[in-house]
Amino acid sequence: MVNIFIIFLSAVIVNNYVLVNFLGICPFIGVSKKISPALSMGMATTFVMTLTSAVSWLINKYILDGLNLQFLQTVSFILVIASLVQLVEMFVKKISKPLYDALGIFLPLITTNCAILGVALFLVLKEYNFIESIIFGFSAGVGFTLAIVIMAGIREELELADVPEYFKGAAITMIVAGCLALAFMGFSGLI
Amino acid sequence: MNYTSLVYAVLSMGGMGLFFSILITLASKKLHVEEDPRVELICDLLPGANCGSCGYAGCANFAENLAGAKSQLSDCPVCGAEAAEKIAQILGVDVETGERKVAIVMCQGGDGVVKKKADYEGIQSCIGATFVSGGERACSYGCIGYGDCVTVCPFDAIYMNDKGIPVVDRVKCTGCGNCVVACPRNVIELHPISHHVFVLCRNKDSGKNSRAVCSAACIGCRICEKAVDGVGFTVENNLAIVDHDKYTKYLVLPTEKCPTKCIVIVGEADEA
Secondary structure (H helix, E strand, O other): HHHHHHHHHHHHHHHHOOOOOOOOOHHHHHHHOOOOHHHHHHHHHHHHHHHHHHHHHHHHHHHHOOOHHHHHHHHHHHHHHHHHHHHHHHHHHOOHHHHHHHHHHHOOOHHOOOOOOHHHHHHHHOOHHHHHHHHHHHHHHHHHHHHHHHHHHHHHHHHHOOOHHHHHHHHHHHHHHHHHHHHOOOOOOOO | HHHHHHHHHHHHHHHHHHHHHHHHHHHHHHHOOOOOHHHOOOOOOOOOOOOOOOOOHHHHHHHHHHHHHHHHHHHHHOHHHHHHHHHHHOOOOOEEEEEEEEOOOOOOOOOOOOOOOOOOOOOOOHHHHHOOOOOOOOOOOOOOOOOHHHHOOOOOOOEEEEOOEEOOOOOOOOOOOOOHHHOOOOOEEEOOOOOOOOOOOOOOOOOOOOOOEEEEOOOOOOOHHHHHHOEEEEEEOOEEEEOOOOOOOOOOOHHHOOOEEEOEOOOOHOOO
């Protein structure tokens, strides 16, 4: 139980995927203009991450380890992610067309979100068991959601702020992202 | 060389690929969303400027509502006759295309024509100037001249002339009405393209006062009204009004008689 809590805390805050490991920066900048699509993006990513970690753990354990094919890890995990994203895409389109339109290109781009492949590769590296893997994937997603929602909140306020002309747009976004990362670095050593 | 691991690799990757493709095929059947194929066809035919004058969030949204019979094709003032006909065919309805309307700027009081009452150095927009005593020009009815209408025009159909008065390109203008909404002085009006004679002034002050601020203002002298025997021109509130239904250009042209030349023939040459 304590172990699970530590995994959770570590993935959400201390080793936050976006702000400490710098994975999944593309949607972090791309979908963080408003809070509600950012939250939806975070939830979609969390969902994919959780499922990916479960499926890729099974594949790694019973197929790749069993047949001594560890060198196929990256390829097969990408296969898993691509298929799951397809599923999520169909699911989102079915239940909420406006959400599907709001996420736009970033929904299929979850496929190439390195944070997800990162989760799959990390959980093999850290030799987690099945339950731990699922918790790890889920908390990595929660960490991603946390980061992207904080970023969206700041950027919503930033619209009203008096930013110098040459800092407007991408420049100030990068600076804000950097400050956030610095803040999250402060958690290192907590666990 | 170890051929077994090669075989295993091919088999396991192929197997996984097959498994996931079957899964996705099943899911796509299960989660299939009925999409009206007409939506895409209509969307291609619509202007695609997303100007919003139909009242929906862009052309794609309007197309969905058209296909769902929730809105009328005539809600889109921008759509040309040819495209409207094609869309009507897709929808299986009759076209009701009214006469094309274009915007017209009802003011001639550009720089050098209208008196200047102050120096304005604030935000260079008409709406901004409205909050600060209405900009530089002395006329409180006419164009302010910072080009809010030019900014909002999705079709590049308005430009500022050298006197700082917006001019509408009657060929490019689609009549979407964005400029009409944007103008804080309500100087821009939409008129059917067949209307050519306009009183380009909105100043309702008495002749003395309006002449004092602008040399192209309508002073309400009634010369036009007398020239056409009251058919087509009337003067109300110190401002001449054209009755486009009654006035024909074969009557005496008040354009020549108007002492301030505020009655103008617009755009007859290019589309008569």
